[in-house]
Amino acid sequence: MTELKRVLGFKTILFLSITSIMGTGLFFGAALGASYSGNASILAWIIISLIAIYISTFFGELVAMFPKAGGVYEFSKQAYTRFISFLMGWLAWLVGNLTTAVLIVAAINYLIPDPSQIFIKIIISIALIILLNIIVYFGIEASSFVIVVLTIISMGILMSIIFPGIFLMDLTNLTPFFALGAFPILITIFFIVESFFGWESITYLSEETKNPEKIIPKALVYGTVIVGILATLIAIVSLGIIPWRFLSNSPAPLSFVFERIYGGFGTILNYGVFIALIGSAAGGIITMPRLILALARDKLFIPQLADIHPKFKTPYKAILFQTIISLIVFGMAFGKYITLLSLLLPLGLIMYILTILTVPILRYKYPEIKRTFKVPFANIGSILVALFLASLIVIWLLQEPNAFQLLSLGLSFVAIGIPIYLLLEIYYNPDAIVKVNDALAYFTLLTEKIILPKKVRKEILMLLGDIKNKIILEFGCSVGTLTLDLAEKVKPYGKIYATDLSKKDLIITKNRMKKRGHEHVIIIHDEHQVNRVHPNVPHVDAIVSIGMMGYLQDVKKVLKEMRELLPYGGKIVFVDYADFFKVIPNVAWLSKDETIEKIFRDSGFSVYVTRKKGLFWNYVYVYGIKFQQDIPYV
Structure with missing residues (x-):
């Protein structure tokens, strides 16, 4: 199996950490902070920088324990239940997509401030998303090189403001310091905390980093320190050069400051900020497919997205999928920076709260695991930081109009993941199959004419041919829909062995057979049916x-056991559901007819495969005979 390639060293990971953590707050935050707390917003920057550095140590300990591509999903998998870990992965994916959208919207607004140039903005944005994903597709080396270059440009832009700006500050602009009071500082922290979102992104590259247990924790902390210093200095210089009342009304505050420093050349900065923000967006574009890869490997997302390109060693299917999603999210989010930010912030804070709390949980669950990096005062610190972040959400809800509606909208996006999780579990997880089948047994009975229409049953019976007085194995009888037809067809001396993994399904089947007087139907419960034929x-x-092929865990083993039960020329008819609800793709081996034919042929069957369309799904028919030697057709 092709694996990701470990090529990233400390310097590259440090640059990636900086660009991933560096959010729009560094470029818009000075004005946004000033609008809420005036000059006192400087305190907000200092406070959130210190807290951010401490939070980075939590991610450092977690990635040192579990250096996997899943990042926050992997940490949650180890600390919480499978369902909660899926929701965390889903939440992280939503946050990542919203972050990328926020950055691209902000970047394009800096490049083209004119609100009437909508068409040009959209075209440039789409071209950038596609270009960045193409670079990501062709390998992590090319992607990381681009990130390093963009990070250097970003830092250069910020330095070009900070160093000359310090000497041009008018300290009288910083008084009065608490013009709007002290309490608004907390609201300011809520809106500027996005400047540090991105710790999770770098953890997704664990499987492509050399010695990730040591390199990534160090890079996360150093990267956060650098971003914190830059963000605080930018806020101080901006407020020192331009009075906060003017700065707070500026849609492009750094351009305003740059013009004060460099005169008429200030508009040049717009291009630089555009490049810097695209660099931050590129960090998410590089890392998000790795999260999808981790979810797909655990069958909590489309399994085919776990494939690694044999040449470029990248999760190429996940990258293609993420490209489409990025374009869709951007289209929905275009021109809605503040709304996007208000959706992103509470969801991001919830994700970070749950991630931080995994540290004390994992210390309790796995004290024996080696930790090359440890959080100081983790037990009390995790609780205090989680409470602080939660208080930011509460204050935002109490102070901001429409906050409850925005939070509800954000949580509704998270809730969409629940039915997706259930569908994936039903489709891919054998342990969930039994529970769901038992829970839905009577629903299956009520909807049997939809699930297995009369037309499909007739075709199955036709393919079986004359089965009068024959012994038939019905492997997966469900609630006995087809069993009733088979029971009639094998009379007067035939038998049906009907097996299933659901007890409730079999109770229904047994009652239906008894009611019809079909004593020649033998009901067998087999909880291990996904791995065998009952002895x-x-x-x-x-x-x-x-409907059983997709659930089989070892297809060839089960088919070979079936072959032992049949005479030469004995018929098999398999029907399965494909393109489930026209959204969920098939189990990998059921995707191609050639693969199905080969698996059956290798197991001793000569088969023909055909597909037919249904209302909610399509049907895959596999029928043929047991052969003594390879038969070209049936």
Whole structure:
């Protein structure tokens, strides 16, 4: 199996950390902070910088323990339940997509301030998203080189403001310091905390980093310190050069400051800020497919997205998928910076709270695991930081109009993940199959004409041919929909062995057979049916199975066991559901007819594969015979 390639060293990871953490707050935050707390916003920058540095140590300890591509999803998987870890992965994916959208919207507004140039803005943004994803597709080395260059440009822009700006400050602009009071500082922190969002992004590159247990924790802390210093100095210089009342009304505050320092050349900065923000967006574009890869590997996302390109060693299918999603999110978010920010911030804070709390949980659960990096005062510190971040959300809800509506909208996006999780579990997780089948047994009975229409049943019986007086194995009988037809067809001396993994399904089937007087139907419960044919099943003349192929964990093993039960020329008819709800893709081996034919042929069957369209899904028919030697057709 092709794996990701470990090529990233400390310097590259440090640059990636800086650009991933560096949010729009560094470029818009001085004005945004001034609008809420005036000059006192400087305190907000200092406070959040110190807290951010401490938070980075939590991510450092976690990635040192579990250097996997899943990042926050992997940490949650170890600390919480499978369901909560999925929601964390889903939440991290939402936050990542919103962050990228915020950065691109902010970048394009800096490049083209004119609000009437909508078409040009959209075209440039789409071209940039596609270009960055193409670079990511062709390898982590090319991607990281681009990031390093963009990070150097970003830092150069900020330095070009900070160093000359210090000597041009008018300290009288900083008085009165608490013009709007002290309490608004907390609201300011809420809106500027996004400047440090991104710790999780760098953890997604763990499987492409040399010695990630040591390199990534160090890079995260150093990167956060650098961003914190730059952000605080930018705020001080901006407020020292331009009075806060004027700065707070500026849509492009750094351009305003740059013009004061360099005169008419100030507009040049717009291009620089545009490049810097695109660099930050590129950090998310590089790392997000790695999160998708981790979810897909655990079958909590489309499994095909876990494929690694054999040449470029990148999760190329996840990259293509993420490109499409990025374009969709950008299209929905275009021109809505403040709304996007208000959606992003509470969701990001919730994600960070849950991630920080995994540290004390994992210290309790796995005290024996080696930690090359440890958080100081982790137990009390995690609680205090979590409470502080939670208080920011509460204050925002109490102070900001429409905050509850925005939070509800954000949480509704998270809630969309719940039915997706259930569908994926039903489709891919054998442990969940039994629970769901038991829970939905009577629903299946009520909807059996939709799930297995009469037309499909007729086609199955036609493919089986004359089964009068034959012994038939129905592998996965569900609630007995097809069993009733088979029971009639094998009379007067035939038998049906109906097996299933759901007890409730079999209770229904048994009652239906008893009611019809079908004593020649033998019901067998097999909780391990995804891995075998029940040992109590004797030799049979034919085998029929509906909806079981996708659940089999070892297809060839089960098929070979079936082959042992059949005579030469014995028929098999398998029907499965494909393109489930026209959204969820098939189990990988059911995606191609050639793969299905080869698996059956290798197991001793000559089969024909065909696909037919249904209302909510399509049907895959696999039918043929047991052969003694390879038969070209059936």
